[in-house]
Amino acid sequence: MCLSNTVSSLLLSILMYGVLSNAQLSSQFYSKTCPNVTVIARGVIQRASRVDVRLTAKVTRLHFHDCFVNGCDGSVLLDASPAGGVESEKGAFQNAGSLDGFEVIDDIKTAIENVCPGVVSCADILAIAAEISVSLAGGPSWDVLLGRRDGRTASRADAAAALPLAFDSLDVLSSKFSALNLDTTDLVALSGAHTFGRVQCIVMNNRLHNFSGNNGQSDPSIEPELLQTLRRQCPQGGNLTTRVNIDHTSPDSFDNDYFKNLQNNRGVIETDQILFSSTGAPTVSLVNRFAKSQRKFFRAFAKSMIKMGNARTLTGSEGEIRRDCRRVN
Numbered sequence: 142m143c144l145s146n147t148v149s150s151l152l153l154s155i156l157m158y159g160v161l162s163n164a165q166l167s168s169q170f171y172s173k174t175c176p177n178v179t180v181i182a183r184g185v186i187q188r189a190s191r192v193d194v195r196l197t198a199k200v201t202r203l204h205f206h207d208c209f210v211n212g213c214d215g216s217v218l219l220d221a222s223p224a225g226g227v228e229s230e231k232g233a234f235q236n237a238g239s240l241d242g243f244e245v246i247d248d249i250k251t252a253i254e255n256v257c258p259g260v261v262s263c264a265d266i267l268a269i270a271a272e273i274s275v276s277l278a279g280g281p282s283w284d285v286l287l288g289r290r291d292g293r294t295a296s297r298a299d300a301a302a303a304l305p306l307a308f309d310s311l312d313v314l315s316s317k318f319s320a321l322n323l324d325t326t327d328l329v330a331l332s333g334a335h336t337f338g339r340v341q342c343i344v345m346n347n348r349l350h351n352f353s354g355n356n357g358q359s360d361p362s363i364e365p366e367l368l369q370t371l372r373r374q375c376p377q378g379g380n381l382t383t384r385v386n387i388d389h390t391s392p393d394s395f396d397n398d399y400f401k402n403l404q405n406n407r408g409v410i411e412t413d414q415i416l417f418s419s420t421g422a423p424t425v426s427l428v429n430r431f432a433k434s435q436r437k438f439f440r441a442f443a444k445s446m447i448k449m450g451n452a453r454t455l456t457g458s459e460g461e462i463r464r465d466c467r468r469v470n
């Protein structure tokens with residue numbers, strides 16, 4: 142009996158190890174080799190966000206776009222290097238002219254290399270920077286798991302295939318998230334990152350001016366006052382790269398207004414509104430839960446960020462610690 146208990150708890154540990162699959166990541170990973178890593182990163186982000194209110198949103202999105210493409214390996218940061226065989230992910234449709242914040246990651250990397258050279262990966266810097274950004278903007282804090290190493294490749298085609306699109310169906314969104322072991326709760330919680338940041342008019346153009354292919358028509362389900370605002374900010378024939386708030390209630394703070402907006406048909410991006418408007422889908426009750434309780438949203442968001450941050454990481458002697466986040470060593 143005793144033996145079988147031991148055996149089964151051993152088996153359970155092995156199973157858990159498999160399920161969590163990143164038991165090597167640890168919040169203490171740099172406690173001896175670079176104890177000030179978070180303090181340094183926070184200083185750089187604080188300074189940069191005083192100049193650019195959107196910076197915390199940009200940085201949070203960078204970590205997401207890193208993890209979704211071949212795992213959290215810093216691949217999103219690599220510039221194209223035809224000679225080195227690196228095809229940048231920055232050219233993928235979902236990133237081009239859209240993804241931003243690379244300079245602040247460079248600044249953090251430089252500041253860290255000055256203190257502990259060759260120790261901290263760019264993939265970990267993204268994970269740390271995302272947590273700092275969310276908490277600086279008023280959102281939750283969490284213990285960031287560390288110990289990722291940087292990949293040596295990047296693929297634009299992989300980025301184009303893996304990253305969600307603003308007009309994906311709920312089924313497609315779910316399958317893109319489940320590729321990272323992220324479930325419906327993760328999908329809804331992580332979508333809550335659209336509580337801050339901006340979106341370009343081109344993303345809403347069809348909803349505002351060409352609904353279902355009817356030129357001049359707008360999506361009748363959009364709440365009228367928001368529709369009026371969006372049509373003024375993004376007029377037909379206007380500049381499609383103009384950026385507008387994603388959360389029209391509290392554009393720069395990390396809170397649960399995003400979910401309240403969805404309940405009121407004030408979702409700006411199509412894939413946000415479908416989480417609430419897909420009657421009968423399991424996402425609806427999750428939107429309601431997070432709209433009702435910011436505490437529950439914050440807790441779920443932190444948990445899902447940790448889960449996302451575990452996606453197919455390189456550890457141990459895999460990959461490398463890049464000296465420059467834009468180039469492989």
Ligand code: HEM
Nearest residue numbers: 198199202205239305306307331332334338339340341412
């Ligand atoms: C569910 C699928 C998702 C889709 C389809 C999606 C799509 C988009 C789109 C189209 C934009 C506007 C980009 C532009 O116009 O340049 C955007 C912005 C943003 N997304 Fe997402 N997103 C998704 C999930 C997420 C997740 C999981 C996170 C983070 C955890 C995130 C964080 C952000 C942030 C912070 C911004 C604003 C960035 C800025 O101001 O530069 N998104 N997203």
Ligand SMILES: *[C@@H]1O[C@H](CO)[C@@H](O)[C@H](O)[C@H]1NC(C)=O
Nearest residue numbers: 175176177178180181184256
């Ligand atoms: C960490 O940073 C603080 C202030 O920024 C400094 O006083 C301290 O000496 C640093 N510690 C290490 C181990 O570098």
Ligand SMILES: *[C@@H]1O[C@H](CO)[C@@H](O)[C@H](O)[C@H]1NC(C)=O
Nearest residue numbers: 347350351352353354355356
């Ligand atoms: C409107 O949408 C349809 C299909 O959805 C597309 O073929 C057409 O080019 C669009 N018109 C404009 C003006 O964007």
Ligand SMILES: *[C@@H]1O[C@H](CO)[C@@H](O)[C@H](O)[C@H]1NC(C)=O
Nearest residue numbers: 341378379380381382383384
């Ligand atoms: C559109 O706006 C962007 C940024 O707001 C600007 O850089 C660009 O020149 C504008 N394009 C046109 C055609 O006005």
